[in-house]
Amino acid sequence: MNTRSPSEPARPGLAGLGRELGEVFLAILMSTGLCELIADALHPINLILIYLAAMVIMALRHGQRAAVLTLLTSVMVFDWLFVAPRWSLKPTDPQYFFTFAVALVVGLVVSHLTTQARKAAIERLRALEAARAVELQAEAERVRNTLLAGISHDFRTPLTTIMGAASSLRGQEGHLAPAQRDQLLAHIIDQARRLQTLSSDLLAWTRLNDGAVVIEPEWCPAGELVREALEQVAGTLKPDQCRLQLNENDLLWCDPRLMTQALANLLANAARHGSADPPVEIEVTTTDEAWVLCVQDHGPGIDPQELPDIFRRFVRGDRATGTAGSGLGLAICEAVVRLHGGHIEAANRNGAVLTITVPVPAQARDELTRLMESE
Structure with missing residues (x-):
């Protein structure tokens, strides 16, 4: 004893x-x-x-x-x-x-x-x-x-x-009537999809925060990454509702699967809270040390008192009342960006502006230099 x-x-x-x-x-x-x-x-x-x-x-x-x-x-x-x-x-x-x-x-x-x-x-x-x-x-x-x-x-x-x-x-x-029956079936399908999204977001957020996800970064073309994210949200955000400001051939150092999911969540958030005119703006800029991705929705913006908590789970914001969403999308974005060693910020500038900044490790820059010299 x-x-x-x-x-x-x-x-x-x-x-x-x-x-x-x-x-x-x-x-x-x-x-x-x-x-x-x-x-x-x-x-x-x-x-x-x-x-x-x-x-x-x-x-x-x-x-x-x-x-x-x-x-x-x-x-x-x-x-x-x-x-x-x-x-x-x-x-x-x-x-x-x-x-x-x-x-x-x-x-x-x-x-x-x-x-x-x-x-x-x-x-x-x-x-x-x-x-x-x-x-x-x-x-x-x-x-x-x-x-x-x-x-x-x-x-x-x-x-x-x-x-x-x-x-x-x-x-x-x-x-x-057939029209009423079809409308009820459409409601069932729509809400079932919403449940599926909720379940997927919850599972993704849990795995990201439990350390069960290991990133596998590589050099990805900016245009390809953005297009794949737009395809994922094609049901809520049409191509003519977006304005792209990027160089298609710019290379981003990231895990393409995770970063595509994070960008898709940003775009889905912009589609819910933004306006069709002017369209959602997606801007990508790169430097030797980092790359920056910015999404602006031109909507009502975010309550300044809620800005510090906007990336917490189940936070939607008072100005977003009535919009459907899991409240986990931005939390997933924050977790993905954090895994990449970067940070995500929210601000109000003619609507909500969400900015991802991801640093590029020196080893990755050296690898890219060698690849470009060998071509």
Whole structure:
């Protein structure tokens, strides 16, 4: 049964004990070497202070046991090497016995005080860790409740629509006109797709934040990346609703699959909250050190008070009331960009402007230079 109190430092095993003895030996050896260097300039009594300093260091590093061992060994080494007659533990001057006694008492007191201070520091650290653990647990509980509330809210609406439409089809099967029947079926299909999007977004966000996704970056043509993202949102954002400002042949260093998903989420967000005229603007610029992708929707913009939280999960914004969405799209974008070592920002400038900045590692730049030289 373990009777050690939580605040008591753990006793070292054989490996830890060997390391402790090794450091004690090294501290005494270094102190002795220093004393040899300055022995001619100082009275031997003053040299004992160097050993006391080594003892304090051992007390801070390993506790009272190492400090006492350092102190006792130091007194014997000091007597053996620096007190006449040398190479003997029997000093001819009786005053040295008093010096040794005082040094031992002072050393033990200092060792005890240092060890107590070390234990107090460890206890404070553990108290801080315990408080931090409680804080993290509370935050995890808050996140879990927020997640459950968001999921239940987002899933309830399409499920209610599907159940209502299905009930109407079943209860009034012989009384519905073909147009009404088709409309109800369209509602069911639309809400089922929304559920599918919600499930996919939730799964993607969970995997990204759990560290289950490892990026595989490569050089991707900017035009190809943007076109693939536009294809994913073709149902909500038509080509004539976009204005591209990019060089098709510019190369972007990124994981094409993840970055396409992130850009598609940005475009879907712009389609929901923007306006058809003027169209959504997509701008890509590159430098040797980074590339920047900007999406501007020309919509009502983002409430300034909500800008700091816009990339948190289930945040939609008051100005977006009535628009369908999982509240996870921008959170997924932020997670993808963070995996690339970049950052994403939101601002208001003739509508909402979302900007992705991704740095290009020096190794990737060198690789691109070699590829271009070989062609």
